[in-house]
Amino acid sequence: MRVATQRKPLIAAFLLFLSMSLRAGAGELSSDPVIQLDTQMHNSPVYMMSVDASARFAVSAAEKQVRVWSLPEGKLVRTIRPPVAEGVEGNIVAVAISSDGETVACGGDTSTDVNNYHVYLFSRSSGKMVRRLVGFPGRIRSLVYSPDGRTLAVGSLKGGIRTFNAATYAPAGTAAEFPGDARSMDYDRSGRLIASSSQGDIVLYDPSLKVIARAKTRSGNWETVRFSPDGKLVAVGSNNGLNVEVLSGDSLQHLYSPALSDLKGGGLGAVGWSADGRKLFAAGSAQIEGRRVVGVFEDAGRGSVRWIKAANDFITVVRSTADGFVYSSGEPSLGALTMEGRRIFNRTDVGIGYRDKTVRVSEDGSLVGVVFPNRTMQYRFSLVDGDFDEAAGRDGELADPVRSAPGINVTGLRTREPKLNGQRLGIDQGDVARSMAVVPGGEAFIVGGDFTLYRFETGGRMIWKRRLTATPWAVNVSRNGKVAVVGASDGTIRWYRVSDGVELAALYRVAKFDGPRKPWVVWSAKGYYSASPGADSLIGWHVNNGWDREAYFYAAARFRRVYYRPDIFAYLMKTCDESAALKLAGGQAAATSITGVLPPIVRIFSPADGAQIAAGSVPVRYSVESPTGDPITSVRILVDGRPVPQARDIVLEAAPARTTPAQSAGKNVTNRTADVPVDGAQGTITIIAMTKNGASEPASVRVVRKGAASAPADGYTIKPKLYILSVGVSRYNKHPENNLKFAAKDATDFAAAMASQKGRLYREVSAKVLTDGQATRANVVDGLQWLKRSATQHDVAMIFMSSHGDNSSGQYYFIPSDFDKARLESTSVLFTYIKDAVASIPGKVVVFMDTCHAGDVLGNRGTKAIPPSIDGIVNELVSAENGAVVFTSSTGRQQSLEDPKWNNGAFTRALVDGLTGKADLTGKGRITINMLDVYISERVKELTQGRQTPTTAKPQTVQDFPIAVR
Incomplete structure (x- = not known):
């Protein structure tokens, strides 16, 4: 095999790199705001995750976001937002964090030009984009930093493997003739690189990308490869069967395979090593008693194995930590366990999975229900009332999807070759038909594919096709034939107009929630929304800033004054037209685009989250950016959510004169410092900036006083x-x-x-x-x-x-x-x-x-x-x-009830009873906000027989x- 390395003068390569970096990039990037879910967790499978050398941070990639987690506690500390475009453009499938934990590299479908894909480099601490690498001829498939932090390797479709000097990100080497695309790569401490291709090849390179050895995977398909910490062994995981191999780190010769037993089905495609190399990890879709497991093999895979139940769906990555290992999964989830199987943390998708569920709909589509395979109702939601009903059996108004009709017999669902009346149905090449429903009248039907929704006529001609941001696992059509309703893989229910496939509305509900009421938000295609209390942070607006800057993101709450419109949803299903519904509700569309009224952005640089501080005031360095160039009218500094009026705030560097929004990205920034008093043993400092457009998203850090005594049981050092x-x-x-x-x-x-x-x-x-x-x-x-x-x-x-x-x-x-x-x-x-x-x-x-x-x-x-x-x-x-x-006292449009037998309103009766002792749910003599919430909720529902929900x-x-x- 011919390998291109650094034989050409590095200065020529560096000049080429500079010319590529200065190009405008892959086509035009829209700055139109895009609505995104933001549940503080991924809502689609996490295929890639990386950990820094000290196991202080994990970074995970899914959808069009990268999330940064602190270890070992698994706290979300930052969401990184690369540029995105319509459809799959912007999907992140590869991510790596540098060994020092300071830089995050990510890539995937990161282009609007199929011949010029990008790798984005972000500061982990600030979330700011620091560089963009361009010119890759295909989708970015894998990324890895060397253990010494000096080199970044990039594997791309059609582009082989390229390496970059991580100090300057100048090109360092190329393996252009790598067979296939590099699906998995890893470095050892000496700088050698191993890569596995989509064609089943495993190639071992020296630091200059000269081939040392080659091998073929047993399955002939791509597998995961990981060096042992000393580089003497290579673990190979298989996604196509219960097979794990250990190869020589020098020759790639097969040495041994760990003994496998007690497993059911699936593969073991995720492999890794403990920090000392004594234990081998293997995981994937293999399961025991319905749970996906991580195998911890002693003696580097030669000894006994302990199977640890970890996730509810296939495990994609396993990495070592100080106490055990951290993993990611298709659930989606991110979790950590000790070697003995003790749970350290588990972060899972909080939404509802619609796979294997049925979506039932009313005559006009305004009332929907979700049903388990055993036919128990999970919930009902009314667009008109803006409320949920979780009572099973109250579903007489709802109907199941119709899956066949005269002249419509669709077979081969969940395959790439669905058929209509025995003839292949014309879905996209490689797509999988996941769901279908007949449009009442029997003249058309809807098919849900992977990230695609189709409408076909009875003869099989495609009428329309719509690209989606998630897979439509379940689909139904309203009895009046006007609206298609989809249960999607991102946890949303979405309504589409049957005539042309235009999206009308979307609903998201938090299913995994500790409180008595599960938050929800519903929104229209143009961004008008309704939300339960506290839930208008579940969605927000992503605003691109060009190819070379991180995107802005604002929760829907930032635009509440204009876009909070629960009244329009009562008319949306009647009109199937958002503008008409808005007019009937007595309003007009927003006069100004969101990009013209963006609130400011606050970034805190120090102290770091979790920092220990001395007694007294804390110096806080931060910046305020005004994307529209409007002046900052005020800055509010809070400790534990309440204002601190005596905080001293100094502007260190003034912002330039006002510019247009298109020119202002990254320019209208002021650097500031503030001395913030923190009286307690610990506190959360929050900074919020204001312009005429409203308040910024809050920026927060948690600090802990050195040597401070723990807070008393009642939470107050001095009684208030x-x-x-x-x-x-x-x-x-x-x-x-x-x-x-x-x-x-x-x-x-x-x-x-x-x-x-x-x-x-x-x-x-x-x-x-x-x-x-x-x-x-x-x-x-x-x-x-x-x-x-x-x-x-x-x-x-x-x-x-x-x-x-x-x-x-x-x-x-x-x-x-x-x-x-x-x-x-x-x-x-x-x-x-x-x-x-x-x-x-x-x-x-x-x-x-x-x-x-x-x-x-x-x-x-x-x-x-x-x-x-x-x-x-x-x-x-x-x-x-x-x-x-x-x-x-009540939720949404419910009424508050009062009755002589309570001698109060129901809410006050429950409130007073709770405050005088009945809300002490733990029996420790303390009644907290959360305890009172639970007690009042249950007591009011009991008093009113479910008619009132506080x-x-x-x-x-x-x-x-x-x-x-x-």
């Missing part, structure tokens, strides 16, 4: 003061038709329950109780100002509000006792007053809202198809910049804390 504003309105001066029975009593009972905490959890309790005639607009506003003036960063503030509320006009109003329908704005308490008070209070803030009582206080609900939802108000209050913990939301920047003691 408690300030309460409790408002309840049962009597309305001008509109007695809206009177309530127990709202005033609810406010009094809540204040009394918390007053009993004086001298226990709180050293003092100061309450302002406003009921009926006292609860005027002026008094409520004064009460909010009193809280702002009184509570310090060491105190706790609580707001309890029981009355009517109205947000039918798109703005929320709390209805006081002296309101006048004819003068709503001047006689009601605008939500802005509540929000500003919450954001300004430096201590912890807890809000209890019971304002969803039955009754159309403004008399205009008849003009609306659906009642307004409370969820948007909750999401506003719990955003990081406002930072409140919020309890609401909800609780807490910012990510605020940890669970005690609210009362017994």
